[in-house]
Amino acid sequence: SQTIHQWPATLVQPVGSPLSLECTVEGTSNPNLYWYRQAAGRGLQLLFYSVGIGQISSEVPQNLSASRPQDRQFILSSKKLLLSDSGFYLCAWSQGPGGYEQYFGPGTRLTVT
């Protein structure tokens, strides 16, 4: 069966510090991968998606970036965090593009102070 891992579970970082969140998927190959952010009391916002190694599409211009160095690894990064980057970051995978159901990792709760 497929599983998706994210770490760390919780992170507190000062403004201006860098960020690296990692997501890995097991039990499937060539998944579509997604990064979402959920701010307190708000809906899910799609940040990035990837259909293959090295292929990243950005949905929202911001100080975040994503990379996919391996088929089942997806990384979210920032060089300098802003207060507004606080939120619940969720990685998800799907079997194909578009209309397939997505499965989420446990998420990383980021607080920027």
Added chain:
Amino acid sequence: RKEVEQDPGPFNVPEGATVAFNCTYSNSASQSFFWYRQDCRKEPKLLMSVYSSGNEDGRFTAQLNRASQYISLLIRDSKLSDSATYLCVVNAGGADGLTFGKGTHLIIQP
């Protein structure tokens, strides 16, 4: 106009009652529809897909009305464990995946 709209609630419902949520979507080209459940401070989890003919999974029934562009979720014999936020999710066929509503908060009271 928001792409996927839901009543945020909260819906306060006594245990054992039947509760229904609706969700409307704006893109008539949408092809895939889902309901997800999200518990407090947890990740969303797929509850059920929504098919054109309607579908049922135990106490849960989902229906799709393409003409009016809405999706419904019915929960019968509600349990305390059904308390959660229910997310309506739609896809219009693009590669960028799914569009999530902000969710309806359900509280089942003993």
